[in-house]
Amino acid sequence: MTTVARWIGRRLREAGIRHAFGLPGGEVVELIEGLRQEGVEFIVTRHEAAAAFMANAYGQATGRPGVCIATLGPGATNLVTGVAHAYLDRAPVIAITAQLPDAKYTIATHQALDLMALYRPITKWQARIDPGNVKAVVERALRVATQERPGPVYLMLPSSHAAAEVDDRPYPAPEVPARGGSAATVAPEAIRAAAERIERAHRPVLLVGLSAARAGASGQVVALAERLGAPVIVGPKAKGTFPEDHPLFTGTIEMLGTDVLFDLIASSDRVIAAGFDPVELDRDWTFDAPVLNVDTVPADPYYPVDFDLTGPLVPTLAALAEAVRPGARWALEEVAEVRRRLRARIDVEVPGLSPQQAIRALQAAFPRDTLIAVDVGAHKMATGQVWQSTVPGTFYMSNGLSSMGYAFPAALALKLVHPERKVVAVAGDGAFAMSMAELETAVRVGLGVTAVVLVDGALSLIEMAQERRGYPSTGTRFGNPDFAAVARAFGVEARTVRTPEEAEVAFAEAARADGPFLVAVHVNPAGYRLK
Incomplete structure (x- = not known):
């Protein structure tokens, strides 16, 4: 037999998670001890929001869920901002807070809040842990947090349950999905139809976003851009996915001087949104150029899309690069002029x-x-x-x-x-x-x-x-x-x-x-x- 707290620690460790971040209260002492006994280091922070931000970065950097922990009441409310960040910035996070023991929850008023309702709008999934469901809940949390699009899940652990015993029998655990989502491939006819739309364009622009960065699709994005000879704009969360010393790079949208890049999009006749998540946009989309969306999930209705190519980004972008007719759609001097205009705009x-x-x-x-x-x-x-x-x-x-x-x-x-x-x-x-x-x-x-x-x-x-x-x-x-x-x-x-x-x-x-x-x-x- 083992405890609920130790089972959580054991499964997190098996999933490759080595650290958890938080600010403890008495109600999470058993959980922290369970993590320690199973080899997951708990790092105390000076504020719960900082713990959640650390879990965010940990999740984005590793592809495994970052874990943040807080007590009930103000600990749980302080954690909210960092969890909301994970929700909108697509970071895999497991947020765990304490809750009053079952016997007190319906009658106590001290630090009593409906935490499930609090976290529902800012998480992909929420669950209350008890000895009977802890194994299934932790497995589902690991899976849901990392599935496309990734994000936070919330687990509420009543303090009366952390030290309760569960049996040691293993629970059937599927492999946590790799970055980029499903391994399924896109139908060749869909690739060909997308390529035909791109080939009709004389001035395509490649807009590279967060999903491409998360999928590790840098090489495929570069191959597509070079095949087309098209200028590249990146979203802030995708910086580095397309090397910014490349002659086809122009700039980062929504940052200083972004009006120069919006002018570039306005002058194009086809936008190829490669893993571009609309959450990266802060302005209205006012452009006439048709958008071809390539992502792991169907396009959001933020901007009009005339073709949706949905699938795992690495093989999909690679296939698209192979399918389109090669040739420079833009002169390199035109792209260089965009960079010069942007530099002149921002250097004050x-x-x-x-x-x-x-x-x-x-x-x-x-x-x-x-x-x-x-x-x-x-x-x-x-x-x-x-x-x-x-x-x-x-x-x-x-x-x-x-x-x-x-x-x-x-x-x-x-x-x-x-x-x-x-x-x-x-x-x-x-x-x-x-x-x-x-x-x-x-x-x-x-x-x-x-x-x-x-x-x-x-x-x-x-x-x-x-x-x-x-x-x-x-x-x-x-x-x-x-x-x-x-x-x-x-x-x-x-x-x-x-x-x-x-x-x-x-x-x-x-x-x-x-x-x-x-x-x-x-x-x-x-x-x-x-x-």
Whole structure:
């Protein structure tokens, strides 16, 4: 016999999950002990939202569900933002919270909430664990979280059940699906019909998205683009899937200067959406060019699709590349001109240090396979366009939910998954303040992540929205601590920079460091205001 808690830990370990993240309460003590006994390390965070963000990044980086744990009441409510992020950013996550014991649930009021109802709108599936169903529930959670499109599942564990006994007999466990969904192939006639539509186009554009990144379809996307000689635009969650030093690359949609890329789409006569998830779009789709959707699931009705090619992305894109007639539809000089226009649009000269200069100096100091997690705010728009991703699976961003406070916890999880790689978190001062207590987590766990804080004393993205409407800046300015001093108080090496030269020196130091490092970069926010 074993306990419910140990069974959960055992099955997670068998599924390849090595870590769980959370902030405990007395009601999850048995669960945490069960994980420990079965070899799953529980890492305590300083806030439940950070635990969920770590589980998100863990899930996206490994393809296996990330696990986050919280107690009942406020623990469960604090976890919600990170779980909602997983839902909209398509990350496989298993979120587990405690609940009152069965005998008290219907009569107690202290910390009593309908947690199943709370999590229902932001998860793919919800279940209440008891000794009779724990085996089946955990198996289904592993499967549902990873099936296309991936996302979070919620498991509620009444505290009276965690120590209850279950038998040790194995439960029939199907293999957790691989990235990219079903192994079924697409019918050759569907491939041919899609190819015929593409061949009728004179100026096709390839729009590459999150599903292609998740499927590991980088090689197939490159082959299709080169076969067509078509320019490529990537979504923010797909950066690196198409190498951004390739002559057919143009830019990242929905980031700084995206109007240049929207002009490119408007000038095309066929859009090939390769794994492009509409959750990556923040603007209305107003283009006339017909869209051919290639994805693991049928197209969402966000934009009109005239052909839906549904199947596993790696073989489907490979077959499509083979089927279309080769030939350059665009001159390379035309594509290069789009890149020049975009660069001219986003490079704003300002006194002091611009955000764009800071990001380029950061990239110059770190290896090309550096993992980078980017937070939400004006700095996200700049980093998403300026940072050049040439290696798949290296760029992480909260985009579907766009939640501030994401980057530093996500970077910690990425360092756990890839301890041999350099890992950087880029956050604005407003965003970093939401998660800077996790500096202690970095030190305690020994995670050598570089935190780059772009300091301007404002919520610049909101302030610019006020300016566009002719309103005065209201509720967007704030004071900051000395971020470098705060980092040192946590035991983190830190620097403060205000010039391009200082930034280059500090980033070079950070790239050489083995332990956690923070660089507070004072930028001129006028750099976010494009010409």
